Amino acid sequence: MTARRLRLTRGVALLAAVALTAACGLPRSGPTRGEIFDGSVLQQGDAFVLVVTDRVNSIASVAPALGFSSEFLNAGLVGSDIINPGDTLGLTIWENVSDGLLVPTGQNATVLDEVQVDGAGFIFVPYAGRIRAAGNTPDRIRQIITERLGDQTPDPQVQVRRLAGDGATVSVVGAVGTQGVYAIERPTRTLSQMLARAGGVAVEPEIARVTVSRGGHTGDVWFSDVYAAQNDIALRSGDRILVEADTRSFTALGATGAQSRVPFESQTISAIEAIAQVGGLNPALADPTGVFILRNEPEAITEQLVGEELTGTQRVVYVLDLTRPNGLFFARDFAIRDGDTVYVTEAPFTQFNKAISALTGSLNSVGAATNAAANVGQ
Incomplete structure (x- = not known):
């Protein structure tokens, strides 16, 4: 009976020690x-x-859902044929005489490449003078040049081409194939077309985020949603397009396989x-x-x-x-x-196990120290 009480007393003492250790x-x-x-x-x-x-x-x-506001969604396509200040034009002029105003001797046409529309919206054409280009279509500019040259050379034929210029442009930066400033032309009047022109996205499309800034307004959309009709917005001169990987994250702590800041791998x-x-x-x-x-x-x-x-x-x-x-x-x-x-x-039970381990480890250390002291005393 005494031995049983001794074991019980030791058990209670051990539990008390565990509780004290945990505390x-x-x-x-x-x-x-x-x-x-x-x-x-x-x-x-x-x-x-x-x-x-x-x-x-x-x-x-x-x-929170991503998407564009009405300022972006209600904007119509830019008329790609309208000339703007800063655009570059290409002119070809044919004359029906051997000794023409502009055509070199022995040739039937002259080419004027990279005729720049100045800041005021004008171009200069020899013998036709200063012509208002901004706000007109290439065809209207052709008519004006033809009329002015027609007074000096019989039945001139004029061709006007809009080249990629610096007039109506947008900037595309971030995680795209080729960052840069791009002109809004007939093939690149919408967001999806311009992103394709810039080489597409250079990050995982699932987590690519597209931000468009226009004046004081900013809109965000997932790249995968750009191709939905309502999100493939029409571009405007001066738009700034930023493509970047999703920056969202969460933090994992406690009894998990890893404790860290974890980026989102999907939307x-x-x-x-x-x-x-x-x-x-x-x-x-x-x-x-x-x-x-x-x-x-x-x-x-x-x-x-x-x-x-x-x-x-x-x-x-x-x-x-x-x-x-x-x-x-x-x-x-x-x-x-x-x-x-x-x-x-x-x-x-984890904390209990830690307490038991700490206690038994401490007791073992005390026992080892006691034995060592006893051996020294012999």
Whole structure:
């Protein structure tokens, strides 16, 4: 009986020592499940802790959509035949006489390449004088030149071509095949055509993001959505087009396969995909009932979630219990957003095991030191 009481006493002492050791602050990857719940507004904390359900998913998984405003969508195609200041024209003039005004002797035509439209919108043609080009079509300019030369040479024939110039242009920069300034011509009057002219995108198309700046307005769209009719906007002179890889990311912490800042690999990513992207739950440490997503939610969304009036952005902690019925489905449907923190708590037994290991390790060290001292004393 005495031996049994001794073993019981030792067991109680060991448990007390384990509890004391755990209370002393063993190393761990972050707060426990209970500590996170203690931060709830229901416990006088400053965060709303919500268990994910279908209702929560329908509210919280609404992601900001990309697209162009009416200023971009309502703009019609630029008339590519309209000449602008800075454009470059090519002129060819035929004369029906051997000794013409412009045509060299022995030839029937003269070519005037790269006739620049000046800042005021005019060009100069020998014997025809200064001609208003900006705002006219090549055909109208042809008529004007023909009329003016017709008074000095019989029945001249004139051809006017609009060359790629610096008049109506856009700049294309970022992750494209060839960055540069491009003229808006007949084949490049829309966003998709201009991106093709610049060599296409140089990053994964799935995560390529296109930004168009026009005056004081800016619009963003996914590259894959540019080819939808409503997003293939007409370009305007001075537009700035930026193509870049998606910069969104989330942070993974706790008992996961990796703890790091993780970039998005697709336009949308679910909680299940986010966990898989960092190697899944650590089977030796993770508590599948304690998967948390920490997020700052806008006022409007938080009010829908909690059913009360609030002011300003709110801290919200979403709880995913993967062991619940449909828990995996809830996690599959929960959309991760830019800046989210995915945190997985350690299972309770993990801390207990750490305490046991720390205690037995300490006792073994003490025993070894005692034995060594005893050996020295002999």
